Amino acid sequence: MSTAIPLLLFALSGIRLFHWWRRDRLAEIPTPAEARRLLRMITIAGPLLALTYVLWSIALLEYGGPIQQAHVMIYVTTTAIGCIFCLSALPQAALLVGLVVIPAFIAACLARQDMMYTVIAVNVGLVLAVLLRVLFNSFDHFHQQVMSQARLARQHGELVRLNQENERLAHTDSLTGLPNRRSFHDDLAELVASDAAGPFAVGLLDLDRFKPVNDTFGHHVGDTLLIKLAERMRLLLVGGATLYRLGGDEFGLLVPGNPHAAAVIGERLCAALTEPFVIAELTVTVGGSLGIALFPDGGTVATELFDRADYALYHAKRVQGGGLCIFTPDLETAIRRDREIEAALHACAFDEELHLHGQPIVGARTGQVEAIELLVRWHSPLVGNVPPGDFIPIAERSTLIHGITLAVFRKGLAVARLLPAHIALSFNISACDLHSPATLGAIEHELLASGIAPTRIWIEVTETAVMRDPVAAGRVLQRLRRLGMKVALDDFGTGHSSLSNLHQLPLDKVKIDRSFINDLQAQRGWAVVEAMVGLCRALSLECVAEGVETSEQLDTLLRMGCEHMQGYLFGEPLPVAMLPDAVPLIEHRAAA
CATH class of the missing domain: 1.20.58 (Methane Monooxygenase Hydroxylase; Chain G, domain 1)
Known part of the structure; x- marks a missing residue:
């Protein structure tokens, strides 16, 4: 009673004590x-x-x-x-x-x-x-x-979950489910900062013709379109490429690997965007412009790569009219120059900085100056002398072209008062002007206020501009003709007009592009020009040959029956202030 039982009980207690001591030493968490x-x-x-x-x-x-x-x-x-x-x-x-x-x-x-x-x-x-x-x-x-x-543990877990959800939402576009602008810049910065960063591509993609869809059919259709095109583009991503929605109709792209992979993915994305989208009962077609900058050739800093991808996007959208463009140093120089010109245009006082030159259009058999084509010249205090071929396309990509057209029209009407009444003035207007009711209304107002006879005004439109929408262009040209003005189709042969379109357009004159006149001595070139002259005769349209520089070209055109010509053989473009004195000299030389 006093020995065996206590020993047994103490042994059991000792075993339990050792067991708990051992578990504590091992720090085992059950x-x-x-x-x-x-x-x-x-x-x-x-x-x-x-x-x-x-x-x-x-x-x-x-x-x-x-x-x-x-x-x-x-x-x-x-x-x-x-x-x-x-x-x-x-x-x-x-x-x-x-x-x-x-x-x-x-x-x-x-x-x-x-x-x-x-x-x-x-x-x-x-x-x-x-x-x-x-x-x-x-x-x-x-x-x-x-x-x-x-x-507290539950609250902490909920807080962690909410933080994770907020982090996801902060880096995800709520409409398309794509990573958003913040995620794009974070990932780009991480790629650039990585010590093991290999070559990769940064892309900026902008949708073409999305705004008209959104404005015409409403934001619901626009949002549905964005969702569908995001799904379509996501299926084309391979090799670790990631697509981001930066906002509106602009998307970002990061493609690890060699430049060829980025170019292939870019071409696929642009091609996929041209395929129609079916939304309810609507069939919508848009397009895309994609600019790509390559690391490290296109830059080694995130902001630099983004800006250069933006340069390439600008070139793809504004110059190429869509599709894929990969950044090169030459492209950066050209785009910076374009942006300098665009900035100077925005600051331009058109009436003061724009100057007119005129080149005569003569009746080759009589030598009489029939019209003067007015050509605009621009000397900017910011960027110096800028050729029309540089600043006109830039102005056409914005509303600035309308201001230039009206300034030229006002100056041209002032010139008309200095010239004999039989000499017409020929003005060039762009496709943007054709579809601007405000610009056309302003032209009508200026013409009526000037007192110049509408029959002295020729309006020249390029074949390419008319063919963008022949029906709409036809309505506008008919309106100009009803006012008494003449309509001439410029650069004929360089666009894609068909005989039916040419026949249906309300035209008075057709101007054969100088590229065909330069090739006049070749048998094929001669045959093409003769066919154009014959076509104009069959449609009762006056035919004007541009770029006539030699007497051989003059004689050949006369034999074909083309009697209205323009070119350095008759006179080079002159400042309009010189035209009143130059016209008699030009007519005397042409008659000789």
Whole structure:
């Protein structure tokens, strides 16, 4: 009783103590399932072990004197209290230990029917009640801490999720689901900064004709179109290429690898955009312009690559009329020059900086000057002398061309007052002017206010400009003819007009392009020009040959029946101030 049983109990307790010490040393964190299993085992094993200890202790009360019995009582009560406190984090086990040990001890005390033992039993019972109250209060606090920690963990998880969602939204276009502008610039900066950065391409893609679709059919159709084309383009991406929506109808492209891969993907994207899109009952066709800059040849800094891809996009859209363009240093020089010219045009005072030259159109058989074609010249205080072939296309890509046309028209009408009444003035207007009601209305107003006879005004339009929309162009030209003006088709033979279009257009004159006159001495060139002259005769149109420079060309054209000519053989373009004096000299030389 005093040796074997204590050794057995102490051995069991020592084994448990060693087990927990070893787990603590190994810093093993149990899984939730394993933790539940261990807690159940403690809840069962604790009361059983406590019952064994208390039964052994009660059995010892039958032996020894008062001092030994008092020692047993102290041992039982203090040990029970200590165990209950140690198990406060697991109140089920602590309660079972208390209910196993203390009631058994109280019963043993009461069984002795001694006042002292009875007082001890009552005292121990009260201590147990207070102890259990403290235990449950402590556990409630512990439970609240655990719940608070769990709540904080949930809130932290929700915060992490929201941060991740915000991060995703901050880098994703909400309409198309593509990465957005921020993501594009972040990825571009990361690619450039990478120590192992290999060659890659930066692309900027801009949709063509998207605004008319959006304005005509509404934003819903426009948004649906953007979603569909984003899906179509995404399917064409290979080799780690990434497509981004930068905003509106502008997209970005990053293509790792060699330049050939970027060019192939770019061609595929541009080709895919030209295919029709079906939206509900509508069939919509747009297009795309793509500019690409290559790392490191096109730049080694993110902003530099972006700007140069933008240069290439500008060239593809404004010069090529769409498609793919890859940046080169020569392209940058040309585009910077174009942008300088465009900026100077925006700052230009047209009436002061634009000057007119005139070149005569003569009747070759009579030598009489029939008309003067007015040619514009521009001297800018910002960029110097700019040839018309440089600034007119730039002006046509914006609304600036309308201001130039009206300034030239006003100056030309002033020149008409200085010339004989039989000499007409020929003005060139662009395709943009043809489709601008405001510009046409301003031309009519200037003409009526000038007092110049409308029959003295020729309006020249290029074949290419008319053929963009022959029906609309025909309506506008007919309106000009009703005012009394004459209409001439310029640069005939360089566009794609058909005989039916030529027949239906309200024309008075046709001007054969100088490229055919230069080839007049060749058999094929002679046959082409003769066919053009014959066509004009069959359609009752006057035929004017441009670029006549030699007497041989003059004689050949006369034999063909072309009697109206223009070129250096008769006179080079002169400042309009010189024309009143130059016209008699030109007529005298032509008649000779």
